[in-house]
Amino acid sequence: MIGSGATVGMSGFTGSGYPKAVPQALARRIEAERAAGNPFRLRVWTGASTGPELDGALARVDGIEFRLPYNSDPIARERINNGEMEYLDMHLSQVAPMAWQGFLGPLDTAVIEIVGITGEGDLIPSASVGNNKTWLERAERVILEVNRWQSADLEGVHDIYYGTALPPHRVPIPLIKPTDRIGQPYLRCDPDKIVAIVETDAPDRNAPFSPPDENARAIAGHLMEFFGHEVKKGRLPASLLPLQSGVGNVANAVMEGLNEGPFENLTAFTEVIQDGMLTLLESGKLRVASATAMSLSPEAAASLNDRMAFFRDKLILRPQEISNHPELVRRLGCITMNGLIEADIYGNINSTHIMGSRIYNGIGGSGDFARNAYISVFVSPSTAKGGKISAIVPHVSHVDHITQDVQVIVTEQGLADLRGLSPKQRARVVIEHCAHPDYRPLLKDYFERAMRDSYGRQTPMLPGQAFAWHQRFLDTGDMRP
Amino acid sequence: MIGSGATVGMSGFTGSGYPKAVPQALARRIEAERAAGNPFRLRVWTGASTGPELDGALARVDGIEFRLPYNSDPIARERINNGEMEYLDMHLSQVAPMAWQGFLGPLDTAVIEIVGITGEGDLIPSASVGNNKTWLERAERVILEVNRWQSADLEGVHDIYYGTALPPHRVPIPLIKPTDRIGQPYLRCDPDKIVAIVETDAPDRNAPFSPPDENARAIAGHLMEFFGHEVKKGRLPASLLPLQSGVGNVANAVMEGLNEGPFENLTAFTEVIQDGMLTLLESGKLRVASATAMSLSPEAAASLNDRMAFFRDKLILRPQEISNHPELVRRLGCITMNGLIEADIYGNINSTHIMGSRIYNGIGGSGDFARNAYISVFVSPSTAKGGKISAIVPHVSHVDHITQDVQVIVTEQGLADLRGLSPKQRARVVIEHCAHPDYRPLLKDYFERAMRDSYGRQTPMLPGQAFAWHQRFLDTGDMRP
Numbered sequence: 026m027i028g029s030g031a032t033v034g035m036s037g038f039t040g041s042g043y044p045k046a047v048p049q050a051l052a053r054r055i056e057a058e059r060a061a062g063n064p065f066r067l068r069v070w071t072g073a074s075t076g077p078e079l080d081g082a083l084a085r086v087d088g089i090e091f092r093l094p095y096n097s098d099p100i101a102r103e104r105i106n107n108g109e110m111e112y113l114d115m116h117l118s119q120v121a122p123m124a125w126q127g128f129l130g131p132l133d134t135a136v137i138e139i140v141g142i143t144g145e146g147d148l149i150p151s152a153s154v155g156n157n158k159t160w161l162e163r164a165e166r167v168i169l170e171v172n173r174w175q176s177a178d179l180e181g182v183h184d185i186y187y188g189t190a191l192p193p194h195r196v197p198i199p200l201i202k203p204t205d206r207i208g209q210p211y212l213r214c215d216p217d218k219i220v221a222i223v224e225t226d227a228p229d230r231n232a233p234f235s236p237p238d239e240n241a242r243a244i245a246g247h248l249m250e251f252f253g254h255e256v257k258k259g260r261l262p263a264s265l266l267p268l269q270s271g272v273g274n275v276a277n278a279v280m281e282g283l284n285e286g287p288f289e290n291l292t293a294f295t296e297v298i299q300d301g302m303l304t305l306l307e308s309g310k311l312r313v314a315s316a317t318a319m320s321l322s323p324e325a326a327a328s329l330n331d332r333m334a335f336f337r338d339k340l341i342l343r344p345q346e347i348s349n350h351p352e353l354v355r356r357l358g359c360i361t362m363n364g365l366i367e368a369d370i371y372g373n374i375n376s377t378h379i380m381g382s383r384i385y386n387g388i389g390g391s392g393d394f395a396r397n398a399y400i401s402v403f404v405s406p407s408t409a410k411g412g413k414i415s416a417i418v419p420h421v422s423h424v425d426h427i428t429q430d431v432q433v434i435v436t437e438q439g440l441a442d443l444r445g446l447s448p449k450q451r452a453r454v455v456i457e458h459c460a461h462p463d464y465r466p467l468l469k470d471y472f473e474r475a476m477r478d479s480y481g482r483q484t485p486m487l488p489g490q491a492f493a494w495h496q497r498f499l500d501t502g503d504m505r506p
Numbered sequence: 507m508i509g510s511g512a513t514v515g516m517s518g519f520t521g522s523g524y525p526k527a528v529p530q531a532l533a534r535r536i537e538a539e540r541a542a543g544n545p546f547r548l549r550v551w552t553g554a555s556t557g558p559e560l561d562g563a564l565a566r567v568d569g570i571e572f573r574l575p576y577n578s579d580p581i582a583r584e585r586i587n588n589g590e591m592e593y594l595d596m597h598l599s600q601v602a603p604m605a606w607q608g609f610l611g612p613l614d615t616a617v618i619e620i621v622g623i624t625g626e627g628d629l630i631p632s633a634s635v636g637n638n639k640t641w642l643e644r645a646e647r648v649i650l651e652v653n654r655w656q657s658a659d660l661e662g663v664h665d666i667y668y669g670t671a672l673p674p675h676r677v678p679i680p681l682i683k684p685t686d687r688i689g690q691p692y693l694r695c696d697p698d699k700i701v702a703i704v705e706t707d708a709p710d711r712n713a714p715f716s717p718p719d720e721n722a723r724a725i726a727g728h729l730m731e732f733f734g735h736e737v738k739k740g741r742l743p744a745s746l747l748p749l750q751s752g753v754g755n756v757a758n759a760v761m762e763g764l765n766e767g768p769f770e771n772l773t774a775f776t777e778v779i780q781d782g783m784l785t786l787l788e789s790g791k792l793r794v795a796s797a798t799a800m801s802l803s804p805e806a807a808a809s810l811n812d813r814m815a816f817f818r819d820k821l822i823l824r825p826q827e828i829s830n831h832p833e834l835v836r837r838l839g840c841i842t843m844n845g846l847i848e849a850d851i852y853g854n855i856n857s858t859h860i861m862g863s864r865i866y867n868g869i870g871g872s873g874d875f876a877r878n879a880y881i882s883v884f885v886s887p888s889t890a891k892g893g894k895i896s897a898i899v900p901h902v903s904h905v906d907h908i909t910q911d912v913q914v915i916v917t918e919q920g921l922a923d924l925r926g927l928s929p930k931q932r933a934r935v936v937i938e939h940c941a942h943p944d945y946r947p948l949l950k951d952y953f954e955r956a957m958r959d960s961y962g963r964q965t966p967m968l969p970g971q972a973f974a975w976h977q978r979f980l981d982t983g984d985m986r987p
Contacts, residue, residue: 105962105964108930108957108963111928114964126741126880127740130926191839192838192839193683196682197680201677201678266674350836351833351877355676355832356673357676381901381967392908399607422969427873429873446594475863480980481860481861482587483864486904488973492973
């Protein structure tokens, strides 16, 4: 049912709700065809990242010709960075609209994991929603995977909004609180399009949870202090504003910090629900978490499955075009917290490309959230690779977030509050508050020389030296001289 | 009434509706105080750029310590690039919300040009709205300039929306068509805050209109062909979608092209109304133009004033937080067309910084529109300075728009349709379709070497050579070897 060259829209968002059987069968078939001398490669669309049974299995057999909109699989990453696989890294809120607009080409087959099918023929979505609504509607044919491992109590957790349209027929999205349900709990699918239903019983495979280290705790501490200060100044309500948080151990440390902090009645309007958010829901600090996917450690996923009855009215899973919609992020006034690979002294952020060229994962939803945030925060330890890489550099080697979209940068060294500052004012604050002491004098030196020798002094810069640190790392394995 | 160190919020957006008398009086006073040994500098906020009587006069006497959110005055630009004036270049839709959020500090005095005051005490706005609503509300005291030169028929053209709020109280903005009026025609102002009313009778001073040259006409031709193709493919309605256009002679050439083209019943949802849009309104091709300001040549401004009775029901002027609101740009599905200083082979755009450091104007509304566009188009001649600068470079020296926000790039050489392409696919199309023949082999050479030697091959890049062209221009005055 899936031929070479086909475009396949799969379910899956951060290691949850992706199909487990069909991609592995495809991988075996690709291997067999290749052995028989027949080239066989696919174009693969998903919600975001998936699990090893999908991206890993297909990339291992070099079965992916083109991939969008996000990847975090290490084998696929290697293929991409070897130039063997084309990868289009997209704003996650824009995937569904652009598919509808016809900008991505036709979609041949959708392969979607679900939890079950109701008596009326509606589909009960799985642990992620992603772009499933759009794939089901746009694909010529549909293959369903019904996964018994997922909790049957997921029924009713989802809110699938069917009110989107192409312009000139778009209307306001009627969501004004993170708790609002504006759609229906089920996915629709034209039964005539369903060509196969596969039963599975396999767990989602997210990366195991790495506990917050000292740096992550320090970052969380700076942020808690900042939030407290903003509440005192009247610039944030006592229950803060809807939280968006990227994934990782810094994000989990922030959740820990919130769990021990003074803020009550919190809400989350975010992309994925991590371990730390479940803890906050359990303690009652967090009232509700709205997202498009679960992104849990194996232990948390198992525990959620066991206790879904407790969690189900505190969770809402939406299509990613809604969970990440700029209209909603701006309206709700989200406090957004995302990671970075490197920031420059002016507050430009590189979230994706190591040394400017080697992609790590992708921009994901960070652009959807950061530009429309009430306060856009980026977090990272100040160094990587045991100090050989500085996360604060003279000039970022790739830009995902421009200075206008970055209000606060936090490292274990401190917090730079960049609101209302000009580029030169920002530079002084970033160097002073965020840079590691090993790199601080080097950054000051660059900035002073740029102030003296730059062509213009709005954003002082020396083209011949801006990437010297990156080049040095490539030459010597260390950004330091 | 305005002391040294004060923050003053002035009206004005692209040379229209700015106060003409008070800033010049301030400039004289600053000069006198300085002569008497008293330092005197201000923090100046506006809608966007203004006229020589405001930014020019105050910058000439070095009277501006800090400026936001946009500037195009040549004297102020020189101060900024000399490092003598701090300048915060902001997304224009975010100025009002960030002022309300308290992120920009307190506002002491508002100085606002209006056309008149009604019997009920409402203010009739002038030829631009900008941030006037917010400055009137946030300032401690208000100075009004009533300008008799502006047409009295401007009354009723404006649509001032008073439904904005801070989160968690924000609601959907009830605008679903560019023609919708969702507010009231007048600005409110607490009479107790008004400390002075100044009468003036002076014209707005926009830069004169430079007629489209051959390159601009070629760019417009490529775009018209593209629009026709998209309509034929069913990806755009026959009346296109609401148009946003930056300023300049390329924009005017596009308007000329539309005036001679096959598309009827057009609408504009944009930031400023230029000469070319008035022509389109006159011919009936354009039904309505919604914006926040007029930006007309002296002749067009005079002609508009004379014929306001004809134009007034075809024009809507809104606060800039509404004209540029991401929610509305995304909902309406705007086709956005903005200029660039340089684009790189991957489609990152530098709209603001010459050689990465020397600011030209600012990002303005281009980020508000481009990220949320249905199709985001960037236009520019392929070279500048008689061929010594290429608008297509290996790596942009500053980023305002990331590749995800750029679907189409057009130069006189051709049009690059980047939708659905990975970075390496984009690079080939940009080099082939947009680069000037003098630079095309050099770009190909860089890209091939980057493909071979880059650390990663998702977005091939050579840190040691990425800015070689910029450095060469700084050294020799020519990007070519």
